[in-house]
Amino acid sequence: MTYHALVIDDDPEILEDVKDRLESLGHTCDCVDCQHAAHEHIEQHSYAYMLLDLEIPVRYGKPSRIQNGQNLLREIRATKGCEAIPIIVITAHGHDSPDLAAEVLRGDGADDFVRKPFPDSGRTLEKAVTEALSRCSQATKVEPPAKKATTQRASSGGPQPFQRGELVFFSNRVELCGVKILGDSGLGHSRRMLNLLRKKRSDGRFVRISGEELADKIGKDVGGSIVIGTITGCAKSIRSSIKERLFRDLNIVCQKQNVLVRDDQGYHFNDDKITVRDGTHDENGNAPGDIQDLNERQQWILEQTGKSNEVNRKRIEDKYNVSSKTAKRDFMKLVKLGLIEYVRKPHPGYYRGKQ
Structure with missing residues (x-):
């Protein structure tokens, strides 16, 4: 608690x-x-x-x-x-x-x-x-709350087995079957792990990534060293959240390998049961066509991040002679569209293309 x-x-x-x-x-x-x-x-x-x-x-x-x-x-x-x-x-x-x-x-x-x-x-x-x-005498220790259940249980009878589900990635949470299974609190290692695993190979199946490779990629992302035990802990936490929340909100029983699989190929999503969708457009009311409405500054940011260059707010302020507030709005729209992301280390941080 x-x-x-x-x-x-x-x-x-x-x-x-x-x-x-x-x-x-x-x-x-x-x-x-x-x-x-x-x-x-x-x-x-x-x-x-x-x-x-x-x-x-x-x-x-x-x-x-x-x-x-x-x-x-x-x-x-x-x-x-x-x-x-x-x-x-x-x-x-x-x-x-x-x-x-x-x-x-x-x-x-x-x-x-x-x-x-x-x-x-x-x-x-x-x-x-x-x-x-x-x-404050009324301040109590509470667990990070889940979204209140607004979906009717799958059955008024006994629990139902998990069949298929859609993982939707929003900017501040991940949902499975409409139920929040992950937020953006803490270090965010679990979210980074899911972001890496959501990608697909040329054959249309989800990528397979070993625990060691996940630890290396996430470690580089956060500017530190990540041990294999951290990845194991993230996988356990993700599976536990899925199992508990789907049962509580939908009366659905989800087995260990139904969503997140670990086998001799590494970690990956279950190709037979899981589909993935980007929900950032839904959440912000932005259609993909909004990308065509980017201003000159935002287009320059995308050009630079597309070349793997690091961009920060000060560069925009100096290059285009705009205020910090204007530069912040430029970056925020691109973040909301899922086109770039903010990396906090090394200080003072920078923006890059979405990994």
Whole structure:
């Protein structure tokens, strides 16, 4: 059992930083990037505390405004069950507007206010989280919650065996048969493992990757060393999540090798039972045709990442003489379309083509 948080921020670099810091505390988190997505998660899940950036959009792709974050803060406080949940505001605007901190603390209901970029000493984000939880007698340790079951059980009689299923990869979760089996909390090794295994060979069958090769690929991705035991643990965790959640939500019994297979060829998805689909277009309301609507800056980013070049926000700001906010929107759209991804190490991180 651990503390599970909701983090609301539209900057992928900040989200990576926050996830690292919360993980160091032994906590897990769900991450969303707009007011609408926050409402959906709050309706479906329970959280021990929340971290809220004020300058967020109402929906993905819309302008970011401080008022949106303040409105969300007041709405959360008015939500039944969230009246006393610790909420810590995280924003860069406290530096140039000292009255803002007082406003959100006294008038809007925040428990604390931490400025970005986060300091590594003194008034740290970790310290603010720890103090807020200790002050709140209602803050309880909860397991990372699963999506509330909205699908009718497969049968009113006995459990049914798993036959076939579609794995759908969203930006912040993976679903099987409409049930969330994996989120984006923690280090993300399990998600990286599934991302590698979702690819297909020229014969149309899923790739086969050994545990050693998975450890090597994921280790290079995160900028560290991954041991084979980590891959074994990820596989066990994925299978356990599938088994428990399909049975709980759909009354379906899933056997060990029904979805994720391990044999003498390595790890792979079950070719006879599993299909895979990218759900990022569904989740964001973006059709594949949106790729044709990319601006000059975004097209340049794709050109560079397509050449295996690393691109960061500063390069866009300097090359096109645009603000940090504009560059952030450019990168966010490409991330949402599944065309690029953010790599946090080495510091300060960079964007590359989706692996």
